[in-house]
Amino acid sequence: MNSMDIQVIGVLGLPLIQQGDDLPALICERVAFQDGDILAVASSVYSKSKGFTRDLATITPGADAVRIAEKTKEDPRFVQAVLDSSADILLEYPFILSELPSGHIGVRAGVDHSNVEDGRIIILPPDPMGAAAEIRDSIRRITGKNVRVLITDTCGRSFRRGQTGIAIGWAGMTAINDYRGDTDLFGHVLEITEEAVVDEIAAFANFVMGESHQGVPAVVFRNCRTWTGHDTVYFTPEQDIIRAALKSKKD
């Protein structure tokens, strides 16, 4: 093979997703899957399909939420939802940065009020790895095809302005392409490089999806190579020097 022809297919025509919708079935009606395809699904639509949304009117903010909301100038009910989604708070101001039970660290715990009705918020799927596995199994059941699945969310980064897509859950592939022990073009053995492939793919999927009214919450990548590696993407608290620095600043 002297070329690499990766195809990127945005899935058009999906409806506004409601709780109870069979998202994998709706996607399979619009894509002729092939073995090895990588399907990226926006966490927002997965959460809506499973009812991982909340009505702000039903939330009573506690003392911490009221205190933080005064600093961040946010709705204390929204802040309470962020606290409810969080396992640990790394930073309260200028924005809440928290760790979720899944290990993902994100601004406002990924709680989102875009692309949902007024007064409702979307929370991230509590088990994003399970979500990816479930979609993968459903697609295999519906189509007989063996696909790989990513659950994405749009996130800010440290050190740079602007948001990109990252993977919060995946199935059928490892998160990391482990290059350690591989040799470069000059025969040097790579000692450090572990490429976070799921985030790279999620970022391009996020580009295809857009952030506002585009209505494209699913993207298929065809003809991507396979890789081997591992799933250890989250630092332990002892390894994570940025987190330690933030927490020492917070208290």
Ligand code: GDP
């Ligand atoms: P997030 O990155 O997971 O928070 O998702 P976004 O809110 O940024 O939405 C990603 C893409 O999915 C955008 O193209 C949205 O317009 C689209 N989207 C969000 N919700 C729906 C929905 O219910 N139906 C459809 N068809 N598209 C949606």
Ligand code: MN
């Ligand atoms: Mn959103």
Ligand code: MN
């Ligand atoms: Mn989001």
Ligand code: MN
């Ligand atoms: Mn987004």
